[in-house]
Amino acid sequence: MNITKEQIDDLNAVVKVALTKDDYQDKVESILKDYRKQANIPGFRKGQVPLGLIKKQYGKAVLVDEVNKLLQDNLNKYLTEEKLDVLGNPLPKQQDNFNWEADQLDFEFELGLAPSFEVSLNSKKAITHYRIVADKKMVDEQIERFQKQYGKLVNKTVVGKRDEITGTFKNEAEEIDNNTTLEMDKIKSKKAIEGLVGKKVGDVVVLKTKGLLKEDYLLSSTLGISSEKAEKLDIEVTFTIDEINEREPAKLDKELFDKLFGKDIVTSEKELRARIKEDSEKQFEQQADQKLLNDVTESFIENTKFDLPAEFLKKWIQVTGENPLTEEQAKEEYEKSEKGLRYQLIEGKIIQEHGLQVQFDELKEFAKGFIKTQMAQFGHLDPQEEELENIAARVLGNQDEVKRLSEQLMSQKLIKLYKEKANLKIKEVTYDNFVKEVYG
Structure with missing residues (x-):
């Protein structure tokens, strides 16, 4: 087997694979002999069918199957060894009247290569980082709700x-x-x-x-x-x-404070107000962080310039879905997905350059924190560690949940990085003003 690469330009290449019979013949012969042992063909006893008849009936299909397996395994190995960062998957070039009986089988695959680019976290234009504060009006309204709820x-x-x-x-x-x-x-x-x-x-x-x-x-x-x-x-x-x-309304006394936060955690109206303000602002922080992540993402996409192998990607989209698309449909799909693809590449580079990783132990702790928050919503405020461990083990046994939680944890790591490294300007706002500015 011989594999070579022809560089078309910075974003496109063609990989050529040449196979000889020595690469696949022994495997094909072995499979056909196994077929012969199991074949039930009228007029012949089981296991006594002439090998020539087996080859005539199954030889082409077995050959094609084995060659495709050989191509896939060795092409993937080649891409890994050569450290080629490809977008999508290699696309086989169409060959009309291909001769499967030839002594050498030649195949060509088109590659779309990931672009080379630099990402600067410190953008020229500062990005607004909202810090949502709970004002007196909001704290008063929450206290009124508590008094009404427990009145x-x-x-x-x-x-x-x-x-x-x-x-x-x-x-x-x-x-x-x-x-x-x-x-x-x-x-x-x-x-x-x-x-x-x-x-x-x-x-x-x-x-x-x-x-x-x-x-x-x-x-x-x-x-x-x-x-x-x-x-x-x-x-x-x-x-x-x-x-x-x-x-x-319930009185603002120790009885109410204990009902709300547990025995002796809050002991005065002043502490109650401080606790409500703190808890509210913690909840708001998630919304502000999501807004920051969205804005930083938009800034990266706008300011990080690079080309993509657009024609290759359109062709790849056209032929790799469940149902083949027309050229026009593939173009529309590419235009819809281009922005997301650009950010995936940018995010991947940021993660690699800054060594961001999700370790299993921290993923488990993250899952336990998520579970604890959910349990608190149903009034279970102090779950045992063993209970959290058992639930987390079940959650992390589901690969879809692992993927979802890993993405959330990585988003938190990225937000932390952006807060440390990006060019941000802090803007304190009340929740009402945040909603007006962000959502109109």
């Missing part, structure tokens, strides 16, 4: 603007008959609020469904209907009041 219900005789009303919604034509609790501070319609305030148990109020609630998605559960039906619902419903309650 107690006090029965009332007349509806007020901040009360909770239990009652039944009805509309016979639309088959609505649902008993629920309606919170006054979630009602959007001023007419509905005016219609309810001052009413007593047993009173019936007519309400319009359109624009009734501040959050449209709540209408389906409030009326006991599907979200599809609620989406365009514009009717009148009756609401019969069964019970009126005021939620008396």
